[in-house]
Structures are given as structure tokens and as C-alpha cells.
Amino acid sequence: MENRRVRVRFAPSPTGPLHMGGVRTALYNYLFAKKHGGDFILRVEDTDQERFVPGAEQYIVEALKWCGIEPNEGIGFGDGPYAPYRQSDRKPMYRQYAEQLVKDGYAYYAFDTSAELDEMRKRMEAMGSNSSYNAVTRQNMKNSLTLSEDEVTKRIENQEPYVIRIKIPRNEEVRVKDIIRGWVIVNSSQLDDKVLFKSDGMPTYHMANIVDDYTMKITHVIRGEEWLPSAPLHVLLYRYLGWESVMPEFAHLPLLLRPDGNGKLSKRDGDRLGFPVFPLSGELLDTKTQQPESFTGYREKGYFPEAFINMIALLGWHSSGNQELFTLQELIQEFSLERVSKSGAKFDPEKTKWFNQQYLRKKTDEELAELFIPVLKEKGISAEKPFITGVCRLLKEKANFVSEFWEQGSYLFVAPTSYDAEVIKKRYNEQTANFIKEVSEALKNTEIFTAVETEKTFKASAEKMGIGAGQVMQLFRVCISGVGGGPVLFEMLELFGKEETVRRLEQAVISIGNGQQRTANS
RNA sequence: GGCCCGUUCGUCUAGGGGUUAGGACACGUCCCUUUCACGGAUGAAACACGGGUUCGAUUCCCGUACGGGCUACCA
Numbered sequence: 001m002e003n004r005r006v007r008v009r010f011a012p013s014p015t016g017p018l019h020m021g022g023v024r025t026a027l028y029n030y031l032f033a034k035k036h037g038g039d040f041i042l043r044v045e046d047t048d049q050e051r052f053v054p055g056a057e058q059y060i061v062e063a064l065k066w067c068g069i070e071p072n073e074g075i076g077f078g079d080g081p082y083a084p085y086r087q088s089d090r091k092p093m094y095r096q097y098a099e100q101l102v103k104d105g106y107a108y109y110a111f112d113t114s115a116e117l118d119e120m121r122k123r124m125e126a127m128g129s130n131s132s133y134n135a136v137t138r139q140n141m142k143n144s145l146t147l148s149e150d151e152v153t154k155r156i157e158n159q160e161p162y163v164i165r166i167k168i169p170r171n172e173e174v175r176v177k178d179i180i181r182g183w184v185i186v187n188s189s190q191l192d193d194k195v196l197f198k199s200d201g202m203p204t205y206h207m208a209n210i211v212d213d214y215t216m217k218i219t220h221v222i223r224g225e226e227w228l229p230s231a232p233l234h235v236l237l238y239r240y241l242g243w244e245s246v247m248p249e250f251a252h253l254p255l256l257l258r259p260d261g262n263g264k265l266s267k268r269d270g271d272r273l274g275f276p277v278f279p280l281s282g283e284l285l286d287t288k289t290q291q292p293e294s295f296t297g298y299r300e301k302g303y304f305p306e307a308f309i310n311m312i313a314l315l316g317w318h319s320s321g322n323q324e325l326f327t328l329q330e331l332i333q334e335f336s337l338e339r340v341s342k343s344g345a346k347f348d349p350e351k352t353k354w355f356n357q358q359y360l361r362k363k364t365d366e367e368l369a370e371l372f373i374p375v376l377k378e379k380g381i382s383a384e385k386p387f388i389t390g391v392c393r394l395l396k397e398k399a400n401f402v403s404e405f406w407e408q409g410s411y412l413f414v415a416p417t418s419y420d421a422e423v424i425k426k427r428y429n430e431q432t433a434n435f436i437k438e439v440s441e442a443l444k445n446t447e448i449f450t451a452v453e454t455e456k457t458f459k460a461s462a463e464k465m466g467i468g469a470g471q472v473m474q475l476f477r478v479c480i481s482g483v484g485g486g487p488v489l490f491e492m493l494e495l496f497g498k499e500e501t502v503r504r505l506e507q508a509v510i511s512i513g514n515g516q517q518r519t520a521n522s
Numbered sequence: 523g524g525c526c527c528g529u530u531c532g533u534c535u536a537g538g539g540g541u542u543a544g545g546a547c548a549c550g551u552c553c554c555u556u557u558c559a560c561g562g563a564u565g566a567a568a569c570a571c572g573g574g575u576u577c578g579a580u581u582c583c584c585g586u587a588c589g590g591g592c593u594a595c596c597a
Contacts, residue, residue, distance in 0.1 A: 013597045048596055114595080130524050132593080163595050181527070190525050190593095198595040205597050229526055229592040252527085255590070259533080262589055287596095311534095314546095318535055322545045341528095341535080344590060348533050351547040361560085398559040408558095470556045477557070485558040 006038025014056035031335040042074030094203040106240035110143040164197035174232040275349035302401035368392035394487035416482025427475035440505040451490035479508035
């Protein structure tokens, strides 16, 4: 047990798009595996044929790829020694274990119809009891414990549908050791006789999960807190199957909560509050409505996978220091399950933006240009690579997303056709108009067209005309860009070069002059 | 309802028997920048409550409250 190679699995069910809580579970599994030099496995838990959503599996694979947390074994990532990795493909192997449990007296066949089950639950409810199928009630149901052996055999031979249920002991303490929470102790009287094997021939999650973890030699089960209540059942199953000595260790992760109010983070919250809940955009069938439902992802919103991962890593885990920015490698190095917090984490979309900003600023201008070029292409803009790189240099300090570059700096590519009315109204007059003309001329004669030199020229012109630079600085900016704010002015000029700068100034003088004319006449 | 898990600034969290309870996001003020942003400085802001244990509890224990999860032939 001690010396086993660490093997962990991420085991989603393909019932819809993988949501960020699932991504975090996958991430923690990944980090834990890498930290311990172990294996990270992707297993698809598709034992529920009713809720199967076409495309969901592929979505999961793509999402993990985008996040950069790739399993080294499993669906979509290549088979290892324990293939297959889809429970529907492993279907033939489960029955024998369920039968073994029956044989050993730890489980039994049950023939009750859903109507009979409903009736039993109602009856129990009426009696003020909330128990379901358990040590007491099973006495009154149709199962291999109450029916004669002949009857059971006959029913099975007649192909009557049946399930296999675990026979939970009446009064026994079950202890689960959770790495994050310590010992969790539950009395078996609180557990019910869960179905292990369904009448459709598929195992339930509980059965499949144990059989697969055992046969795949999983050493640590890292999953969401919603599984904590069924962990005692799982412990019992390991025991009854005789696998307790190689039972994995458990770690139940705190849930991701919605930003406002309380409750589990859901797709609805994202729609309502305007942030993505999923890594990738897409459209998949909704299991409830049976209608295709589209959803937006972090990728399409312009988030970098590194930023997304970094953000999500810190929702429920924290290093001992104050560091908040981690590369994947650093996360691997620092991660430990012991430092995962116990309480649920409210998701904060604002901080997520901050993470992206941090990563944006770390990118080189060239990297950003590569990302920006497709955006430009979409806008029908073509420009020289060095120019685009220069634009990125000027804009990256101000933006959270590459996608913002366009809205914040489209004027760098397209000369303005309108000019900030406020600034014009306040600053434009005959004198300042003359100043713009003067600077324009002066810039034509500026030999070295750098930020430093153009600024000198600008100031010299202002001085020459007896105007304070502050009086005309913003007007000048508006003439160049059309808007009152933006990157450092003279850096912009340098990027434009002399020709474009002068052209813009001359155009501005004409356009604004005409505008003023019209205003004056009307 | 029952069972289980949880509770440090608005949020993510560090800390842990004696601390001015630390950081980050967001927010306020100021500086820098002749703009915006970045950056810097600074401010406001938290140990859910009640009992124990203790010389001393935010920290340990027990209750209460509140929140969450589970309670299917779903995972």
C-alpha cells in the first residue's frame, strides 16, 4: 500500500459540458499525480444511458487539453494497461463482482417495481420515518432475502427484471478517513441498501466506481464534496469485496459556490451574472429539456488557460505564503491536499479578470500580436507585424483581455473620423487650431521621429506660440486618435511614424474646422 | 425532516492558545502619469453566537445559529 505508484483519476459522467468545478477537480487530481510522479487517468462514467449526451465526452477531452492538464492515460489520451476507460465499454466485468457479493451474503436480488418502491417510501413517510430500503424495510419487500430460493430462481429464469442491492448491516460504525476532513464516522443504520447493479445490466456509479478504482489500481480518490455522504458505502464495498487493504485514500473537495447568495455554482449563475461557468463555448443537449443548449466558455471570453487554471487552483487551495500567481509547474511543486480548505469557495468573477490581466502583462508583445492578428483579421484590418507588435506594447498595460485591444485601440489602425466633442468644445479655437498646424509642420521637419524627439518638437512649438503644453496636449491627442484617453501620446507618434502622424493632424484640422464651421453657421 | 460537512474583512484566503489578526481582489484617498491604465503609498473592512478548558481563547471541546451537500435502478 505504502509503496504503490500514485494513480488518480478524474471520472466525470458525460451528461453535459464539464463545468469549472469539474475542471478544478481534474486540476487537483492532475497536480497531485504530477507532484508524486504518478499517473492521472481520465475515466468516463457513463453508466446512466438515459442521461448520455452526445459530444459531452469530446468536450471534456478538449477542455482538459485547453487547460493543459492532460491525463496520461484514458479516454482521448491513449490507453494504458488498464483499458478500456469508458464504463460502458467495461460493462461485462461488473456483474461478476455484484454476483460475488450476493454469493458472499453482502448483497441480494430485489424484484420490486418502481411503483412498489414508491408505495414503500410513502408508507414510511406517513409513519414519520425517512428511511428507505434498509435493514428493516427490506423484510417487507420482494427480494432474495424474503422470497424462497425457488421463487428467486424462477423469477430470474423468467427474465424478470431485478436489481442487486447491497445488504447494509443494521448497526455498525463505518469510518472513512478523509485527507482533508479527518475521520468521518457514520452508523450504518443511516445508510440504505443502495442499488449496485441495475435492471438494465449496468452497474450504478457506486459499484462501477469501486470495481474500476480497484482494477485500475487507483491510490487516491479526489472528488467533490457531494460524494462524501456515499463514501461510507464505498468503504463497505471495498471491505465486502475483500479489497480493503488496497482501498484508495479519499479526499473530498469543497464545493464551488455562486458569487451572490449561497448554493452551488451553476450555469444559471453564469448566465445571470455574465461570466462563464465552462472552460469552452459550445452547444450540447440539455438532459432535462432534451433541447440543444449553448454556453460560453473562458476560452472564448478571451481568458488564457494559464490564468483560468491559476484562478481555479486558488479556489479552495492556498500555499502557505502570500503567492497568488503560479505557473503549472509551481502549482505542482506547491500543491498538497492537506492545504485544501474545508469550506466552500464563492467564485469571484472580478478576481478572475485580474488573473487574466496579470498573465496578459506577462506575455511578450510578439505573443500578444499573434493572438491579436486573428481579431484584426476579423475586423478586416491588415497591418505589418512590427506595427501590430507595437500596438500590443502600448495597449497591454491597460487591458485585461486581448479582445479589448480592438475596442481600446482601433484608432491605431484606422484614422479617426470623429473627434471627442467634449475636448473639441473645450480646447478648440483659432489659436489652438493654429498650434496644431504649427506642430504638424514642425513634425514634418523632425528628423528622428522618436517619442523623445517628437515630444521636444511639440513642446518647442507650444513655447514658440506662447501656449502652455497642457492647454493643447489633449486636443493634440484627439486630433491624432479621436479620443481623449489612450497610451502615452508620443509613443503613439513614434509607432505611427512621421507620415501617418502628419496625415492625421492635417486631416483633423480640416475635419474639425469644417465641423466648427457647420456648428457656427447653424 | 434525517444524516454528513462547514463558518477569519463584501470575496478568495494566511495564521494559530498571548499577533497592531497578514496578503490578494473589489472599494476610498493621495502620489506618479499634462489622459486612462499600470505602479507606489495609504484608508475603511473579519475571527457567527453562547458555554466550557485555560493565567489567557479567534485558535481546543461542547452546544446553538446560519450555510451547504446528500437523501434515485443520476453521477
